[in-house]
Amino acid sequence: MISITDIESAAARLDGVAIHTPLLESAALNELAGGRVLLKPECLQRTGSFKIRGAYNMMSQIEDRAAGVVAFSSGNHAQGVAAAGRLLGIETTIVMPSDAPRAKLDNTRTLGGNVVTYDRYSEDREAIAHAIAEDRGCTVVPSFDHEHIIAGQGTVGLELADDLKAMAISPNQLFVCCGGGGLTSGSGLALKDRFPDAAVFTVEPEFFDDTARSLRSGSRQTVDESARSFCDAILTPSPGEITFALLQAMNAQGLVVNEKEVREAMRFAFRELKLVVEPGGAVALAAVMFRKAPTVDAVTAVVISGGNVDVDLFSDVQTSA
Amino acid sequence: MISITDIESAAARLDGVAIHTPLLESAALNELAGGRVLLKPECLQRTGSFKIRGAYNMMSQIEDRAAGVVAFSSGNHAQGVAAAGRLLGIETTIVMPSDAPRAKLDNTRTLGGNVVTYDRYSEDREAIAHAIAEDRGCTVVPSFDHEHIIAGQGTVGLELADDLKAMAISPNQLFVCCGGGGLTSGSGLALKDRFPDAAVFTVEPEFFDDTARSLRSGSRQTVDESARSFCDAILTPSPGEITFALLQAMNAQGLVVNEKEVREAMRFAFRELKLVVEPGGAVALAAVMFRKAPTVDAVTAVVISGGNVDVDLFSDVQTSA
Numbered sequence A, B: 001m002i003s004i005t006d007i008e009s010a011a012a013r014l015d016g017v018a019i020h021t022p023l024l025e026s027a028a029l030n031e032l033a034g035g036r037v038l039l040k041p042e043c044l045q046r047t048g049s050f051k052i053r054g055a056y057n058m059m060s061q062i063e064d065r066a067a068g069v070v071a072f073s074s075g076n077h078a079q080g081v082a083a084a085g086r087l088l089g090i091e092t093t094i095v096m097p098s099d100a101p102r103a104k105l106d107n108t109r110t111l112g113g114n115v116v117t118y119d120r121y122s123e124d125r126e127a128i129a130h131a132i133a134e135d136r137g138c139t140v141v142p143s144f145d146h147e148h149i150i151a152g153q154g155t156v157g158l159e160l161a162d163d164l165k166a167m168a169i170s171p172n173q174l175f176v177c178c179g180g181g182g183l184t185s186g187s188g189l190a191l192k193d194r195f196p197d198a199a200v201f202t203v204e205p206e207f208f209d210d211t212a213r214s215l216r217s218g219s220r221q222t223v224d225e226s227a228r229s230f231c232d233a234i235l236t237p238s239p240g241e242i243t244f245a246l247l248q249a250m251n252a253q254g255l256v257v258n259e260k261e262v263r264e265a266m267r268f269a270f271r272e273l274k275l276v277v278e279p280g281g282a283v284a285l286a287a288v289m290f291r292k293a294p295t296v297d298a299v300t301a302v303v304i305s306g307g308n309v310d311v312d313l314f315s316d317v318q319t320s321a
Helices: A004-014 A027-033 A051-059 A076-088 A102-110 A125-136 A147-166 A182-194 A210-217 A241-249 A259-273 A283-289 A311-319 B004-014 B027-033 B051-059 B076-088 B102-110 B125-136 B147-166 B182-194 B210-217 B241-249 B259-273 B283-289 B311-319
Strands: A036-041 A069-072 A092-097 A114-118 A173-177 A199-205 A253-257 A299-304 B036-041 B069-072 B092-097 B114-118 B173-177 B199-205 B253-257 B299-304
Touching (some): A027 A259, A036 A147, A051 A076, A076 A102, A092 A102, A092 A125, A147 A241, A173 A283, A210 A241, A210 A253, A253 A259, A259 B311, A283 A299, A311 B311, B027 B283, B036 B147, B051 B147, B092 B102, B102 B114, B147 B299, B173 B283, B182 B299, B210 B253, B253 B259, B253 B283, B259 B311
Parallel strands (some): A036 A299, A173 A199, B069 B092
């Protein structure tokens, strides 16, 4: 089972590769929360999301690099894998939904990734990726349910925890944007190593609350096939096996926000934080703004997970208050 | 005369008040520059610009705090002074142009500043501020030409230099957005203390190239009264006496960018850096993107000075490529 040592080893591998993102604080957000909020802006990370952490951590440990790797992703993991591949000299093929944000498709190609598109609602991306892997004898780089991926994403929580320690601040809780749970489980694990009493909350968009329902029911739940959301980065059908076990073990709880709240969070990020945040990257911020769990007189750490949003959607969100 | 010790003392005063902003690097920007570029994003600073550094550094040294302070500013210094006043328990009055961005006027008031507006093109803001100061017996907090202000703004360069040292990177040059020269002279001084061979470049918008012309001619020049620019944060009529002397002493050189280049830089910041950058905060980034001084095979440090831009202008810039 993955431990804090794995996350610390990942941090050593990522030194000089991933940006140690800062902790930001906003008086306006503290006021909204009625407590103290520390933000970890992974939109500032290389490739615009935290995903390069896990991708690089796993790919740097692959022994047979010549065969390349294959991955499936709505776009952030895609860019992380492509960027890691370029750094490590590994050829990358990424299966992406045809309706992924144009910027994500373009950037993945610019980073050197070979993009294969599929229909998000009728085709099985895992099957496509595994067929490619079998055909070429190459490694699949999963987007969340793998210990090396989780350890890499966990460096977000490790940096956050160690920076809080250095500032002599004890967080009461952590809110993290949650798709398959790699970022939340890894970061939660690291945070709870440094601050055992801190609570961990996953945050998901409405209709894609599989992790929240899974944590409540005690078994892995799936989303309805008809579910739709503009939070493209975190639309996974169910939590991973490993990630769910980790989240359960740390007594994580699930929070859910709606589209209106996410849009408000994206506007707040523009206005008060000067950050470009994508819908899926804004759900944890929305959860704190709309107090989905008590934040009054508490210290809440919040991960903003990505900023890869097309300009048209961004402008629509900003100007349609 | 101001020295590195003053800047180091300012850094100690600002500990826990100003955010130590990170250094960001973008593969896309390195490619455009043909070299290595390290960005210091002061748009992430408290109040959305570097200005709180100088304001707090000066105001924390005022002995008679009861009488309050008065300042004049197009908006970023205004917010810095108001925020510092709130932290220090000093009442603040700020003289602002009536056509300042709405967000800057609103935020200054939200931070507790008493805003007095004037007409940018027909009234003398310095005269208004000094009349208030005389009337109330309070201190004027100038926006650039004061040693305590310069020392505070210089902490931007100090953080940047010390972070580069820690990364074992030697910068060849520094590009800084320049209005009256407080940020450039202070930051240049700090950088050249750590890296004596680094060159310092001020960057101004076209028609407001008073510092560039002053540095070229050897004496302080002024801008034409008919000059207009959308870079509201850095529209000063001439460099300061102290700031100009400092810039001359360090052999600074002046670069100039046009509005089209600034708009392109704001789009680049959105797309590649996930940062909201205001026009005046983007001029140094524009200078590196459009190679206003040679950047090939060089290490260039660039300060992004602020992100306080109204949503309508921002959306117009982003969607009118």
